Amino acid sequence: MTAWLPGWLRHYRRAWLHGDVVAGVVVTLLLVPQGLAYALVIGLPPVTGLYASLPPLLLYGLIGRSHAQSVGPMALTSLLAAATLSRLAAPGSAEYLALAVWLALLSGAMLVALGVARLGFLADFLSAPVLAAFTAASALLIVLAQLAPLLGLHGGGAALPALLAAVLDGWQGFNPLALGVGALTLLWLVGARRLLPPTLARAAPVLAVLLGIVAVREAGWATRLPVVGAVPAGLPAFALPRLPWERLAELMLPAFFMALINYVQSLSVAQLLAEPRHERVEPDRELLALGVCNLGAGLFGGFPVTGGLSRSLVNAAAGAHSPLASWISAGGIALVLLFAGAALASLPLAVLAATIVVAVYPSIGFGALRQAWRADRADAVAFVLTFVLVLLLGVESGIVAGVLVSLGAWLWRSSRPHMAEVGRLPGTQHYRNVTRFATETLPGVLFLRVDESLYFGNARLVRDTVLDRLAERPQLTTLVLIMSAVNRLDASAVTMLQWLDDSLALRGVTLALAEVKGPVGTVLARAGLLERFAGRHFLSTDQAWRHYAPAPDFHI
Known part of the structure; x- marks a missing residue:
């Protein structure tokens, strides 16, 4: 009778409930500002970040096996989506939103197909140095992309030249109030991380959001400060936007890279969470679960998603014992969509930009480059080339070049055996x-x-x-x-x-x-x-x- 239920639910223990509830609430507080912010990274209405958060939290609990994996919007995934979509349509347009939905659907379908065919080994073509360089360069691009909203400007672009050009071209529209709000938010978030206990520090972004909303409403800054704007109340609706076949064809290759990178990230998080509990990760099952999560996100108006490292670690540290924690987080997101839309409309974009900077900045690191330089100079070259090309040309060109350099270095070494x-x-x-x-x-x-x-x-x-x-x-x-x-x-x-x-x-x-x-x-x-x-x-x-x-x- 209960055979259709996931294994964790059939064998659920009462002792797990308290930890799952606490973790679910904590992740909700973290995911609401992140979801809104990462939608802005892509160039979509902020509410789509919440639409992309809700279905994956429910679906992963049905199919996935990791006890604390939290699937939803991620900074790197959002940047990769922005780099793809900005070449195909104008950000914010109806076609742009339709392309984002289909990018999630296509990458999800590819992940499901790879999982059914047991082709999880394809992720091995992304070497550790290439993935580290992609992560570091993408994180730097995301931070630089927040210069515009922190200054009250309209930014754009998916590579360093375009980002800097957008800031320089719009410099006359500099908004001191936006900079002040963003700077205060940055100080608060950084200070909370360093000075407050971990439990309180995790709630710091939510407090920043609430204070930003209150400040705009009480001080009458709605006309002086760029804000999120109207957020429709209600749960996401099932929809499948129409798109010409030629546009779908343009999404195929980007969707494949999206699927591959998202899988590598999600599998890495699942393995990291499994080690302390001496659990075993099933790569093909994770492929299938992540694919279904992306299909769910796309069918309900969202964009591509993956397992988030920071959210998943917070979920585990807060006491999550099972995917029930994610289901509770999904309930929290649903309540926000139903009852907090009007309040979110007054949220300053500078606050979201500061939230993104603090969340992403730790990913800008060069430890992998130092290690690669000591171990294998070819891997170090692959790191540098990937990092530079991601910055200058965008994430797709950089990751392709990095993979080609890694494979080329392997072929060169194997062709000259010792x-x-x-x-x-x-x-x-x-x-x-x-x-x-x-x-x-x-x-x-x-x-x-x-x-x-x-x-x-x-x-x-x-x-x-x-x-x-x-x-x-x-x-x-x-x-x-x-x-x-x-x-x-x-x-x-x-x-x-x-x-x-x-x-x-x-x-x-x-x-x-x-x-x-x-x-x-x-x-x-x-x-x-x-x-x-x-x-x-x-x-x-x-x-x-x-x-x-x-x-x-x-x-x-």
Whole structure:
């Protein structure tokens, strides 16, 4: 009878209720200003941020598995949506809103399809340095985009040149009152984070919103200060805006990147929340849940959503034990939509801008760049290139360039595999690089270890390296290729091994193989090479050493 209920609800414990209620209320207080603010980042009416918040909170509880994941509007997702939509329609227009809805629907449909097909591994194409650079640059763009509302100006643009140009062009409209309200809000929010207990600090944005509304109403600033404006009362209605097929086609690629980035963010949050509780995250299930959440947001007038790191951590810290906390937050959002629309109309945009700055600023960091520089310079280059291009060209161009650089660096490294001559550590069965350890070698025998899988991209270089080593040492009679690090072999590599065996045989050099792994051996067997190497195929390097070592001299 209750089989259709989610697992957490079927096994709900009474002891969880207090924590879920508290967490639900706290997240509501955090999500209301965030939802309004992130809608403004996209260029949509602020109320759409609440529309985008309500359905995902309900739907994730039905499908998702994370106990404290809070799905809703996110700063980076909003910036990515703004960068996409601003090229296709005028911000604030009916077509712009329709495009935002369809961006959520298409990215949601793609996430569902990826989840059903169990293709969660696609997120791995976004390397950690590229994602960190994208996050840092996007956060910086979001902060810079708030300069206009903080100064009382009309901003625009999704990249650094356009943002700065909008501020410079509209400088004559500078509003000192907006700057004063924004600066005071910034001081309050920063001070609350540093001086107040965490529980009170989380309510600081709501208090800033309330004070901003009261100030506008009591001081009569509605005509002197840019405000949110009319907010329709009532819950979001189910609707599917019409859009020509050619416009949908323009959204396909941006929707795919949106889906990929949102999934990476949401999965990262789910894994972070699961670790302290020793829980297991199901990536494909998270794909499906996030896709349904985006479909829900789009069908009720919202925009793309994902798992929010700060909100989810607050949810967990406030005591959330189950998705009931998100359902309570959804109830809170519903109450705001039903009864607080008139009050929100008087909310200064400068207050929302300050809220965005304080929420996003911590994401501007370069720790990942320092770590990448120490570990792998190619990853550091990918970080810098992604960061710069996101700033100058926008988020889509930057993330594409970063992915291409990461894949290019991987291809470049794998096409130039490390190949080490190895020898035996005296008195042992261990074999190490002769340039790093004091080893012993066999006269006339070269043991060469290939530290990479063999494929079309490096087969020629491996062949040329072998020939160069043999040319340097014409006295060699045997070459043993140690394949302990070779995990895969393609047709080009098989052809190379055949050619190398024939070529060395003409020079009087024997080619042998050692430590061939099972999957590689299967490929060699299908290609007929195991028969060719019969008697020259060894399970271990030590077995090959003993085979080719000269017989002991027992003469006295």
